[in-house]
Amino acid sequence: MKLTRSSAIVPETDVTVAGWVHELRDLGGISFLLLRDRDGIMQITMPKKKVPPELVEHVRSLSRESVVRVAGLVKEELKAPQGFEIIPYEVELLNAAESPLPLDVTGKVRADLDTRLDARFMDVRLPATRAIFLIRATVLHEVRAFLSAHDFIEIQTPKMVATATEGGTQLFPISYFDREAFLNQSPQLYKQIMMAAGLERVFEVGPIFRAEEHDTRKHLNEVTSIDIEASFLDDNEVMELLEELIQHVYIAVAERCSAPLQSLGVTLSIPHIPFKRIAYAEAIEIADIPWGDDLDTAAERAVGQEMGEHYFIVDWPVELKPFYVQPRNNLCYAFDLMHPRMELASGARRIHDYALLVEQLASKSLAPENFGFYLDAFRFGMPPHAGWGLGAERLLVTMLGLANIRESVLFPRDRRRITP
Ligand code: ATP
Numbered sequence: 075m076k077l078t079r080s081s082a083i084v085p086e087t088d089v090t091v092a093g094w095v096h097e098l099r100d101l102g103g104i105s106f107l108l109l110r111d112r113d114g115i116m117q118i119t120m121p122k123k124k125v126p127p128e129l130v131e132h133v134r135s136l137s138r139e140s141v142v143r144v145a146g147l148v149k150e151e152l153k154a155p156q157g158f159e160i161i162p163y164e165v166e167l168l169n170a171a172e173s174p175l176p177l178d179v180t181g182k183v184r185a186d187l188d189t190r191l192d193a194r195f196m197d198v199r200l201p202a203t204r205a206i207f208l209i210r211a212t213v214l215h216e217v218r219a220f221l222s223a224h225d226f227i228e229i230q231t232p233k234m235v236a237t238a239t240e241g242g243t244q245l246f247p248i249s250y251f252d253r254e255a256f257l258n259q260s261p262q263l264y265k266q267i268m269m270a271a272g273l274e275r276v277f278e279v280g281p282i283f284r285a286e287e288h289d290t291r292k293h294l295n296e297v298t299s300i301d302i303e304a305s306f307l308d309d310n311e312v313m314e315l316l317e318e319l320i321q322h323v324y325i326a327v328a329e330r331c332s333a334p335l336q337s338l339g340v341t342l343s344i345p346h347i348p349f350k351r352i353a354y355a356e357a358i359e360i361a362d363i364p365w366g367d368d369l370d371t372a373a374e375r376a377v378g379q380e381m382g383e384h385y386f387i388v389d390w391p392v393e394l395k396p397f398y399v400q401p402r403n404n405l406c407y408a409f410d411l412m413h414p415r416m417e418l419a420s421g422a423r424r425i426h427d428y429a430l431l432v433e434q435l436a437s438k439s440l441a442p443e444n445f446g447f448y449l450d451a452f453r454f455g456m457p458p459h460a461g462w463g464l465g466a467e468r469l470l471v472t473m474l475g476l477a478n479i480r481e482s483v484l485f486p487r488d489r490r491r492i493t494p
């Protein structure tokens with residue numbers, strides 16, 4: 075049987091719709107069933123004069139959040155939620171919901187985040203929660219569309235690996251047959267190898283795992299990372315690509331997600347490009363921290379307040395950035411993309427010279443023999459290249475003004491949470 079979504083309903087037609095029993099109301103001579111599907115709420119109206127009493131009784135006996143299918147005639151009704159109501163011929167209970175419910179789905183009493191995450195299947199039924207994931211899907215769709223249009227091809231790199239990307243910390247060990255292995259913290263080494271493989275422009279949207287024990291509103295232990303790597307582009311060129319991507323995604327979400335944005339009460343303002351660029355030296359002056367310190371949360375906030383919009387921090391000291399970043403005297407060709415609230419992305423022009431790369435590994439006290447498979451790619455024709463990694467959750471959180479990064483993931487993984 076063909077079902078019609080609530081968003082596609084036309085007055086004066088017969089339809090079959092399906093969804094969840096959102097609410098039942100009774101006004102004496104007339105009963106209402108508010109039926110919810112993914113797109114919104116439909117009013118099923120049962121005037122005593124038009125609907126047989128057995129059917130009205132059947133509907134009134136339904137428990138909230140039960141799943142039903144309704145066949146009926148659509149009438150225009152400007153006072154109803156979407157400007158129409160349905161007069162039912164038939165209401166079929168597909169599956170009854172138990173009560174009490176683990177969570178109130180009408181949104182009248184908002185539960186705390188932990189309770190919501192424990193009953194995520196129920197929480198996502200709330201329009202304001204569902205809106206986040208409708209927008210998330212659009213963001214990732216638009217990222218892929220933008221990068222594909224810019225000649226990038228999508229790749230998948232392994233998530234189970236033998237070596238750390240940037241040293242031994244922050245890794246989740248796993249048992250891999252008779253050996254120890256790790257969940258990958260970044261596709262960095264593999265996307266660089268693909269530059270030697272001649273793919274020229276690659277991107278990946280995939281999970282990264284970080285075993286950091288932080289408990290903040292902007293860190294998770296499993297993140298969706300949007301990564302690119304491009305041959306024959308330099309740091310400035312991949313920064314331009316990044317700011318264009320951010321602007322493209324904001325514009326697309328503003329155009330295509332008006333209903334979810336409205337559920338969240340968010341009006342997007344499209345960021346202006348080019349973003350401002352400030353040197354690390356200026357940033358630490360604003361934040362009042364010493365040369366050589368990374369920007370902690372307080373420093374990010376101080377600089378963010380001063381900048382007021384998206385910006386790049388460039389000209390980093392070489393010791394603050396990973397071994398694969400191209401150095402320039404005591405500085406390097408690395409950049410961070412910042413939102414006033416937090417860091418969104420890190421990137422750089424990479425080292426493509428084998429000897430320099432080995433030297434930089436040693437200077438970070440990393441053993442070149444652990445990086446053999448990676449280093450080999452630099453010995454037989456590695457082009458100059460650059461790239462970045464952008465956290466999908468942080469992009470969403472800053473775009474939508476969400477208070478906590480856990481809001482932006484269906485099933486967040488953090489220090490305390492590994493279920494559901
Ligand atoms: P931070 O300093 O904010 O912890 P980072 O510099 O360690 O982040 P990178 O290794 O530069 O992170 O990773 C690139 C991007 O991936 C970050 O800018 C961020 O958007 C995202 N990211 C990395 N780690 C996390 C995490 N634990 N939780 C959420 N997002 C993350």
Ligand code: MG
Nearest residue numbers: 410417419420
């Ligand atoms: Mg970073």
